[in-house]
Amino acid sequence: MPLAVVTASHSPLMRTVEPRGDARTAVDAAFAQARAFAADFRPDLVVVVAPDHYNGMFYDLMPPFCVGTAAEAVGDYGTARGPLAVDREAARHVVREVLAADIDLAMSERMVVDHGFAQPLELLFGAIDAVPAVPVFINCVAVPFGPVRRTRRLGEALGRALLALDRRVLLLGSGGLSHDPPLPTLEGAPPEVAARLIAGRHPTPEERAGREARVRDAGLAVASGEPGPRLNPDWDRAFLDLLAEGRLTAADTWTNTWITAEAGNSAHEVRTWLACYAALATAGPYAMRGSFYRPIPEWIAGFGITTAETRRNP
Numbered sequence: 001m002p003l004a005v006v007t008a009s010h011s012p013l014m015r016t017v018e019p020r021g022d023a024r025t026a027v028d029a030a031f032a033q034a035r036a037f038a039a040d041f042r043p044d045l046v047v048v049v050a051p052d053h054y055n056g057m058f059y060d061l062m063p064p065f066c067v068g069t070a071a072e073a074v075g076d077y078g079t080a081r082g083p084l085a086v087d088r089e090a091a092r093h094v095v096r097e098v099l100a101a102d103i104d105l106a107m108s109e110r111m112v113v114d115h116g117f118a119q120p121l122e123l124l125f126g127a128i129d130a131v132p133a134v135p136v137f138i139n140c141v142a143v144p145f146g147p148v149r150r151t152r153r154l155g156e157a158l159g160r161a162l163l164a165l166d167r168r169v170l171l172l173g174s175g176g177l178s179h180d181p182p183l184p185t186l187e188g189a190p191p192e193v194a195a196r197l198i199a200g201r202h203p204t205p206e207e208r209a210g211r212e213a214r215v216r217d218a219g220l221a222v223a224s225g226e227p228g229p230r231l232n233p234d235w236d237r238a239f240l241d242l243l244a245e246g247r248l249t250a251a252d253t254w255t256n257t258w259i260t261a262e263a264g265n266s267a268h269e270v271r272t273w274l275a276c277y278a279a280l281a282t283a284g285p286y287a288m289r290g291s292f293y294r295p296i297p298e299w300i301a302g303f304g305i306t307t308a309e310t311r312r313n314p
């Protein structure tokens with residue numbers, strides 16, 4: 001059975017901030033292409049690989065990786081709130097097979113997810129519960145992280161587990177590329193911020209609104225002409241080339257310090273892309289069908305969208 005991949009940056013600012021020029025039109029067109037690609041592939045299972053931003057996962061127990069055998073979205077930044085249509089059997093299969101392949105991962109019968117999962121599901125399929133899904137969380141925000149190669153190996157184990165299902169599986173990777181939105185860090189945080197990062201579940205509506213306003217204001221400031229956030233288009237394009245050319249092991253030598261320095265704290269979200277492509281590669285040689293890139297400072301994102309699938313005649 002073939003596998004397919006769609007990866008897309010996410011940014012909740014897409015809803016509230018108008019970028020200059022034709023960025024909006026270009027991104028819309030790229031998403032339309034990705035939607036057509038996904039529809040064409042006719043997946044009967046979507047494996048969503050995404051990070052969290054202190055909405056579902058906290059420092060009271062932060063797993064590097066976690067598969068949800070059931071999952072619910074918090075509804076941050078205007079995304080839908082409520083359960084994902086988790087294919088429980090498939091999710092359990094993935095947990096069993098990945099563990100058997102020597103990769104430790106957590107599982108959750110009540111995984112809580114945020115815009116990292118919800119936004120691409122809504123943009124690609126219209127709703128968070130429109131497709132049978134297996135949600136795979138990769139910690140890309142709460143330092144420290146394991147080496148990048150570990151996420152590539154997670155992707156390989158994931159790919160082998162999915163091939164064994166003998167279904168049409170689309171992997172949907174969410175996040176990146178270079179960017180650094182104003183997220184707090186535990187290191188040096190004042191006590192009330194630290195408490196929120198350690199166990200910040202169920203914020204009051206006011207707390208959530210305050211936090212979202214801070215990020216939105218950062219985007220609006222750029223849209224009104226203030227100096228933009230640090231993006232690194234060269235780094236982003238090099239990453240896209242690496243994926244297009246199937247040189248996934250080249251990322252094995254990247255240190256986390258280097259990624260942060262080159263591309264920003266949230267650039268670690270590209271781990272989700274790497275895992276998806278490593279999974280895809282287990283089905284045989286693949287071809288990237290679509291690749292979009294645009295640095296969009298107003299959305300605080302080096303914004304990329306790719307589609308790829310197993311080569312039909314290898």
Ligand SMILES: O=C(O)CCc1cccc(O)c1O
Pocket residue numbers: 010011012013053175176179181183211212215266269299300301
């Ligand atoms: O407040 C948050 O949770 C961060 C929101 C956010 C903004 C820009 C790019 C992202 O990838 C992202 O996640």
Ligand SMILES: [Fe+2]
Pocket residue numbers: 010051053116175176266269
């Ligand atoms: Fe993010």
